[in-house]
Amino acid sequence: MNKKELLLTANEVRKGIIVGTFHAKSGHPGGSLSATECIVYLYNNVMNIDPEDPEKPDRDRFVLSKGHAAPALYAALAARGFFPKEELRTLRHMGSRLQGHPCFMTPGVDMSTGSLGQGYSAAVGMALSAKISGESYRTYALLGDGELEEGQVWEASMFAGNRKLDNLCVIVDNNNLQIDGTLEEVNSPNPIDKKFEAFGFHVVRVADGNDFDQLAAAFDEAASVKGRPTCIVMKTVKGKGISFMENNAGWHGKATNAEEFKAAMDELTKAEEELCRM
Amino acid sequence: MPDVKKIATRVSYGQELCELGAEYENICVMDADLAASTQTALFGKKFPERFFDAGIQEGNMMGIAAGLATTGKVVFASSFAMFATGRAYEVIRNSIAYPKLNVKICASHAGVSVGEDGASHQCIEDIALMRVIPNMSVIQPADDVETRAAVRAAYAIDGPVYLRLARLASPVFNSAEDYKFEFGKGITLRDGSDVTIVATGLPVTAAMDACDLLEKDGIHARLINIHTIKPIDEEILVRAARETGKIVTVEEHSVIGGFGSAVCEAITEKCPVPVRRIGIPDCFGMSGPALELYKYYGLDAQGIYKRTKEFVCEK
Numbered sequence: 329m330n331k332k333e334l335l336l337t338a339n340e341v342r343k344g345i346i347v348g349t350f351h352a353k354s355g356h357p358g359g360s361l362s363a364t365e366c367i368v369y370l371y372n373n374v375m376n377i378d379p380e381d382p383e384k385p386d387r388d389r390f391v392l393s394k395g396h397a398a399p400a401l402y403a404a405l406a407a408r409g410f411f412p413k414e415e416l417r418t419l420r421h422m423g424s425r426l427q428g429h430p431c432f433m434t435p436g437v438d439m440s441t442g443s444l445g446q447g448y449s450a451a452v453g454m455a456l457s458a459k460i461s462g463e464s465y466r467t468y469a470l471l472g473d474g475e476l477e478e479g480q481v482w483e484a485s486m487f488a489g490n491r492k493l494d495n496l497c498v499i500v501d502n503n504n505l506q507i508d509g510t511l512e513e514v515n516s517p518n519p520i521d522k523k524f525e526a527f528g529f530h531v532v533r534v535a536d537g538n539d540f541d542q543l544a545a546a547f548d549e550a551a552s553v554k555g556r557p558t559c560i561v562m563k564t565v566k567g568k569g570i571s572f573m574e575n576n577a578g579w580h581g582k583a584t585n586a587e588e589f590k591a592a593m594d595e596l597t598k599a600e601e602e603l604c605r606m
Numbered sequence: 607m608p609d610v611k612k613i614a615t616r617v618s619y620g621q622e623l624c625e626l627g628a629e630y631e632n633i634c635v636m637d638a639d640l641a642a643s644t645q646t647a648l649f650g651k652k653f654p655e656r657f658f659d660a661g662i663q664e665g666n667m668m669g670i671a672a673g674l675a676t677t678g679k680v681v682f683a684s685s686f687a688m689f690a691t692g693r694a695y696e697v698i699r700n701s702i703a704y705p706k707l708n709v710k711i712c713a714s715h716a717g718v719s720v721g722e723d724g725a726s727h728q729c730i731e732d733i734a735l736m737r738v739i740p741n742m743s744v745i746q747p748a749d750d751v752e753t754r755a756a757v758r759a760a761y762a763i764d765g766p767v768y769l770r771l772a773r774l775a776s777p778v779f780n781s782a783e784d785y786k787f788e789f790g791k792g793i794t795l796r797d798g799s800d801v802t803i804v805a806t807g808l809p810v811t812a813a814m815d816a817c818d819l820l821e822k823d824g825i826h827a828r829l830i831n832i833h834t835i836k837p838i839d840e841e842i843l844v845r846a847a848r849e850t851g852k853i854v855t856v857e858e859h860s861v862i863g864g865f866g867s868a869v870c871e872a873i874t875e876k877c878p879v880p881v882r883r884i885g886i887p888d889c890f891g892m893s894g895p896a897l898e899l900y901k902y903y904g905l906d907a908q909g910i911y912k913r914t915k916e917f918v919c920e921k
Contacts, residue, residue, distance in 0.1 A: 385678075432705050439676060440705040446697055449666045453673020460634075460655060461677075480697070483666035 344403025348419035360400035379409035393447030394472035410436035445478030455496035474506030476517035489528025503566035537562025616714035618753035620645025675707035687716035687729035717858030728891035734863030748810035751780035755787030792839035798828035802846035805856035815907035
């Protein structure tokens with residue numbers, strides 16, 4: 329995808345996040361919106377995947393370890409053609425394939441996640457499997473920055489670093505907010521970059537993880553690293569793209585009401601119109 | 607008593623795993639720094655490229671095992687029962703059982719027969735913890751022959767399995783030539799009409815001796831060995847309840863939530879009869895030689911005999 333297509337897709341994914349959580353009357357828009365560009369870029373410009381054959385053995389793997397950002401993953405999968413976009417309205421509904429957190433019911437989902445720290449370990453297992461079977465697929469795991477407070481994250485990092493899993497790329501969505509407040513107010517995992525370096529990772533720092541050019545450079549760099557896993561620490565804005573949600577921890581796990589829904593959708597429609605004029 | 611061959615079920619597991627590894631290339635084995643004790647070190651030596659020691663991080667080990675399983679590998683993950691099911695519980699639930707992945711959790715040192723290490727290492731809650739998880743099968747073999755068959759059955763089952771193994775060397779009472787393992791089916795070791803003793807794991811042999819003692823007193827006890835605790839053989843249990851009227855359960859586990867509870871659940875809807883549960887009462891274990899601990903908790907032949915006799919004689 330070119331930059332304009334990426335920007336339009338990200339905008340479409342944001343609409344999917346707002347629509348899904350609005351109809352579900354629940355869900356996690358804040359961390360979905362901060363991770364949108366990363367997920368869109370991976371599914372459209374990085375990963376070897378086939379929406380017609382979601383389980384093809386040589387596909388690249390993506391594990392959404394911060395499983396609560398499921399609305400972003402679902403919207404990105406729908407935009408990529410894994411299932412109809414209309415289904416996004418069924419998010420969290422009884423009988424829907426789009427469960428509150430990712431699971432194997434959804435075409436394109438590579439691992440059930442939701443309990444923080446666990447998806448990362450599974451991603452390490454996938455990367456390990458490729459190594460021992462001589463397969464060339466790569467594995468990407470997206471983690472929240474608050475998620476780094478889980479001990480299991482560092483167990484997995486120790487293993488991945490020691491095993492030199494250079495087919496593994498960990499991305500930290502560093503929006504600096506968690507449910508109870510900022511990282512510093514709760515139990516800061518900072519400095520994140522230095523910690524991953526200490527565990528044997530090549531670390532790529534991205535100043536703006538909501539910027540496609542910076543993401544492109546980061547993923548190119550990650551693909552070229554040999555002999556150790558890569559960690560991309562990307563600074564993002566929680567609630568990015570919806571002005572009243574940006575940098576507000578209150579939007580971690582709350583859906584819009586009718587009025588807020590209209591305001592959010594209007595803002596995204598306006599952004600889309602501007603992009604189309606580009 | 608004639609010389610009976612004794613072998614710990616963990617040893618049988620380690621050996622059979624090597625055989626199985628030679629037959630199936632998609633088998634991987636993981637451990638958490640207890641490979642010498644759980645006996646997975648044998649596999650590690652034979653197939654180093656398919657053996658991964660996670661070190662002392664049981665939760666991460668289970669998560670990595672889940673990831674390996676998503677790619678078509680069948681993973682046998684081992685540690686002590688305490689850490690495998692206790693420390694890593696939620697990873698097993700959410701990363702292995704919920705997505706129904708082919709991870710076989712083979713945990714050794716279950717129960718009080720761990721012995722001298724004491725309560726911190728004597729897991730008496732694992733059957734309860736594992737059987738409550740949807741998609742999880744639970745198997746506890748009683749001797750060497752049954753363990754080897756159970757390891758093969760675990761490989762063949764599509765989905766997660768909890769295999770409960772012991773540290774203590776125990777008598778081999780099944781014959782390798784005649785033994786047939788049927789997943790989900792109990793085995794009647796002895797027929798009887800006055801009472802049924804249903805046992806699982808190592809105490810099965812003590813229950814056999816207890817039946818001999820009861821026989822001398824004119825009490826004809828039926829004895830059933832249950833290796834598959836989940837799904838449990840409801841049919842054989844309901845028939846036993848109907849035909850003998852009283853059931854004694856024997857397990858090296860807490861009497862709360864474990865095997866005895868599973869037996870009660872199986873019979874209460876179709877044929878409720880009085881049940882006496884022999885196991886660890888609602889308390890932690892303690893240090894001591896394994897066989898003395900068995901005696902203390904009434905899991906030896908004398909203990910099972912006494913409790914069963916009292917129960918049969920009750921009006």
